[in-house]
Amino acid sequence: MMRADAARNRARVLAAAEVVLGEQGPAARMDEIARRAGVGVGTVYRHFATKEALYAAIISARVELLLQAAARLRTAATPKTAFFDFFTQIVADAAGRKSLTDALRGAGVDPKAEQSEQRTRMRAALTELLHDAQRVGAVRPDIDMPEVLALLRGASLAAETGDYPGPVLDRALAVLFDGVRPPTARPSGGNRLSRAAELP
Amino acid sequence: MMRADAARNRARVLAAAEVVLGEQGPAARMDEIARRAGVGVGTVYRHFATKEALYAAIISARVELLLQAAARLRTAATPKTAFFDFFTQIVADAAGRKSLTDALRGAGVDPKAEQSEQRTRMRAALTELLHDAQRVGAVRPDIDMPEVLALLRGASLAAETGDYPGPVLDRALAVLFDGVRPPTARPSGGNRLSRAAELP
Amino acid sequence: MMRADAARNRARVLAAAEVVLGEQGPAARMDEIARRAGVGVGTVYRHFATKEALYAAIISARVELLLQAAARLRTAATPKTAFFDFFTQIVADAAGRKSLTDALRGAGVDPKAEQSEQRTRMRAALTELLHDAQRVGAVRPDIDMPEVLALLRGASLAAETGDYPGPVLDRALAVLFDGVRPPTARPSGGNRLSRAAELP
Amino acid sequence: MMRADAARNRARVLAAAEVVLGEQGPAARMDEIARRAGVGVGTVYRHFATKEALYAAIISARVELLLQAAARLRTAATPKTAFFDFFTQIVADAAGRKSLTDALRGAGVDPKAEQSEQRTRMRAALTELLHDAQRVGAVRPDIDMPEVLALLRGASLAAETGDYPGPVLDRALAVLFDGVRPPTARPSGGNRLSRAAELP
DNA sequence: CATGAATGAGTTTTCATTCAT
DNA sequence: TATGAATGAAAACTCATTCAT
Secondary structure, three states: HHHHHHHHHHHHHHHHHHHHHHHHHHOHHHHHHHHOOOOOHHHHHHHHOOOHHHHHHHHHHHHHHHHHHHHHHHHHHOOHHHHHHHHHHHHHHHHHHOOHHHHHHOOOOOOOOHHHHHHHHHHHHHHHHHHHHHHOOOOOOOHHHHHHHHHHHHHHHHHHHHHOEEEEEEEHHHHHHHHHOHHOOOOOOOOOOOOOOOOO | HHHHHHHHHHHHHHHHHHHHHHHHHHHOOOHHHHHHHHHHHHHHHOOOOHHHHHHHHHHHHHHHHHHHHOOOOOOHHOOOHHHHHHHHHHHHHHHHOHHHHHHHHOOOHHHHHHHHHHHHHHOOOOOHHHHHHHOOOOOOOOOOOHHHHHHHHHHHHHHHHHOOOHHHHHHHHHHHHHOOOOOOOOOOOOOOOOOOOOOO | HHHHHHHHHHHHHHHHHHHHHHHHHHHHHHHHHHHHHOOHHHOOOHHHHHHHHHHHHHHHHHHHHHHHHHHHHHHHOOHHHHHHHHHHHHHHHHHHHOOOHHHHHOOOOOOOOHHHHHHHHHHHHHHHHHHHHHHHOOOOOOOOOHHHHHHHHHHHHHHHHOOOOOHHHHHHHHHHHHHHHOHHHHHOOOOOOOOOOOOO | HHHHHHHHHHHHHHHHHHHHHHHHHHOOOOHHHHEEEHOOOHHHHHHHHOHHHHHHHHHHHHHHHHHHHHHHHHHOOHHHHHHHHHHHHHHHHHOOOOOOOHHHHHOOOOHHHHHHHHHHHHHHHHHHHHHHHOOOOOOOOOOOOOHHHHHHHHHHHHHHOOOOOHHHHHHHHHHHHHHHHHHHOOOOOOOOOOHHHHHH
């Protein structure tokens, strides 16, 4: 019973921290996070030794979810779309957590042991999807992971820190993907960017 | 004559602030900035009433330079390349000032009167270059400013916050630009990404 | 149980602040007040959000005591002397807290909600005592609250900011009270001012 | 010509300081005083070595004026009224310079050499007027300088720091003076306090 | 285990005073 | 001599972290 309580508290703190960081940026206070979680500061510190550790845990949880999504895509989707779907999903995830990365970077969170292990797994997952896509000719062959990572990072940051309506993000991604595909994979005349659903 | 001294001090503070912010992020202390500039804290405050005001002045100066570059490109370069050159220049500028934007955003710098006026001018400059490029068929016609801004922001953020070797950034931009160009403007077989000069 | 500790700390801070303000005037530092109270500055700020708030709390406590004294006098003393006793007590209280008012005014303490509520109660208490005294002919009938308040303020300020030996204050008050009484209430020949106990 | 300029500047600074202190209290800044005087801070410091020295000079000028008034009254008025007139004048002067004394005391201005010399002259002037009045029976004989000084200080402070409409101050002073007069000098039935001119 | 009061180093900002021009 | 830019000590206030209850 104790264990359950502790676990619930940990989860509550994590959730509260994500919200508060999104709202207040890197300046968010531990007191406030505790208040939102409905616990005392002491409890926050019982679960996360340090503010930085708490922030790192948030990232960790996020990345874990994305990794699961990557695994799912690899089995469920065709190599032709899996890479693009994953890319899109990461960006959508970022857009849904406005300015969180910002807050985390502002807080000076460094890649620690666990994080760098996750980083490795993330890279591996992405590499697989990329190579699969290249094998079936869905992605141009002269592109490589470093570029992909840079493009992914840029897209995520723009989605997270900017305030773009969904369709704008979609079209920006479409442009990006057009650049990523081999010319032959583009429908003749190009992928006309859709403007239908644009919000006012 | 004193005015000259004051102006020099102002410039020194601005320069020191840019450096220190780049190094230490939003947490940079006013004391440190003053020390680097070789002046007392009081002098920093004489020129910039507030930490936030100092940060705003840095952005302002940066944007001003870019606006001048835009004007220069419009006369000196052909519409075919001006847009891409400007885009590239902004990203290079961002790359050269690692984590400054970060620091600025972390400091909660708001778009103030002057800033928002600059924002307007920046949009105008970019719009001109974009339309010029579309007119001569260098940029696909179904792309519009919102997407361009999102792509630009993403590229700048990636360049600024990431630690990519130059060639990686170049290739990522090349991919992006391929997506921006109309299919007809791409050499058949695509723009082969160059790998020659890659740094270790 | 912690609450008891917190309350003790609050009281300590209040007491220390009263002392330090009396000694050093409005320029007293929060650090020093904390040191005297034997707590950290943070604790001072936990209990009083602001220097001004701390000062306001001191006044509040003082006035509360005087209000209790007024209530006591109304039941315990005869209307003939109660007014004069209360007046005297206020002045004595002021004399006992040298330069505190000074410090408080210097700090720009404004009448806030609670304060102005106290102010109202204080006026009410004084008004009752005044009217009682006038009803029994102990105070001239042509005097009214505004004058009484002005006289009281003057007497308190003199007592607080000046450095008068007790007998001097007593005689000054005696003169004042002679002016407040109806001529008939003065012993023929006036109230001879006592000089017996004068200190050097 | 230089001398005249310097003297004008000194006077300007003095005047500006009096105004600014009255408005902003002890916290008034030297910069602001200089600005109001239409000179640079450096000039303020040329005339007054220290903030405290400036404040002392203000008091000094004030007292000098009052001393001249005392001398004038001694020749021009009858002993019967001269004392009361002087007392009234000091209080009126205080009322006209709201919170200046406050500012000065708050600034920790100490009695310096010059000041204490003035203090002596002030006491002497008041003593003369008091004794003259006692000789002609206008002031009760059992009152002495210490009480008078205490009463005067109280009245001045009340006038300066309070916000009493003129008639209230007048009536308060009338009460005070009734206490100061021998019973025989009060018209039978007392000096009815006038209520005629009271402002709404 | 949870709580939240206490701690105090750390930061921003102010302002009297100095001094180069 | 006047000016006002520069100085930097001082002071208010914050907040991550600890620890008694």
